[in-house]
Amino acid sequence: MTKQAPTAICMRNTRNKNNGIAGFLRALGVAVIALAATPGAVLADEMAAVFDQLLSSPDDPALNLRYAELALAKGETRKALAAYERILARDPQNREARRAYRKAKIALQPRVTAFTLTTGMTFESNPRQVRGSDGEHDSDVSLDASLLMYDERSLAGRRWRTLGRAGGHLFFDLDDLSDVYLSIASGPVFDISKKTQLHIAPGAATAWLDGDSLYNDALVRIALERRNKGNGQSVTTTVKFRDTGSGFDGDDGLIVQVDGRFLFTSRFKQGDALYFLPRFQYSEPGGNGPGRVFQSALFPGDFVEYGGRVVYYAPVADKRVFLGAGFGIFQRDYDQNVASGTKDRSDLQLAPTAHMVVPNIRGSKFDLRMDYRYETNDSNDPIEDFDNHVFSASTVRKF
16 A cells, blocks of 8 residues: 655645535535525415415405515515505505505605706895985895705605705895805605695704804794695795894894795686795894895894785796786884884885796706896885885706
């Protein structure tokens, strides 16, 4: 018998050892694959078995609930939805099926994210909104931009909506009126009925005026919305606590604003749109900043405002152009004395408007807007009376 060299014996032992490890790893891989495939196979087998039972008892609620549970586990939400529908067709008050049906429908709804970008220029004959005889009665032009964000998606079995807004105005000469603002609110959407939703969203807002912090808001937005055949109605209540920037020597306080938006389409002409936009506002904060009453800026504060706007758009030129006209009227009662006496200040604000919208200009994805607004404020404090002409041109891009 020939003796093997020590080196050969060592190589053989190493090879046998490696073969053993490789065999073990192959066996382990097969086991892992088998274990991974087993749950899916078991689910498929049980689904098939329950389905066979449903063929003879399609109205059995327990079988349908079990089938829906298995379908959801496999990620086949539409099959689960059909099972819940079979239960509810026989028993509309079945709470378990109704609750699961709503969750399944929510899971099937797609994610929606949309942005609206508006850029343009505005001319104002009296941007400070002062009396005609006032030395600060200067006209100016501003560059304007705003970006709106709308995002809605399914989250934890419920629809979740986020609203964002950012923008500002850059004045050419009156740079102390230039501002930047940012706000966001996010929260769940509740289905009140088939056509009515409730959106409750906490959020925050901030703004800068002439480079200084103007305010910071903590807020909650509560919107009740209803849609019916293209007509939309909503009432939005926003409650804010405003922290006024220290550079403006202002007061902090509560703001409550209620905005209505009621849209009626094709009432007088096919393709037309009539908007009714009522508003109520209670504001505590005040300070020494610019009034800008028509822009609902911070100062002066301590007032109650109520009123609204009506705007009508009609299509012309085969709906290539929309022409519009509107009128706004607001009463604002301040908790402050007028300069000439002791009675509370009271202002009546009027604002007739005219509009032109050209959708998809020259086949692009941009809309062109031309707007005019005449602002007049009639106050029992004569030094607060003013007039202002506002012309703006802007492009609107949705994506």
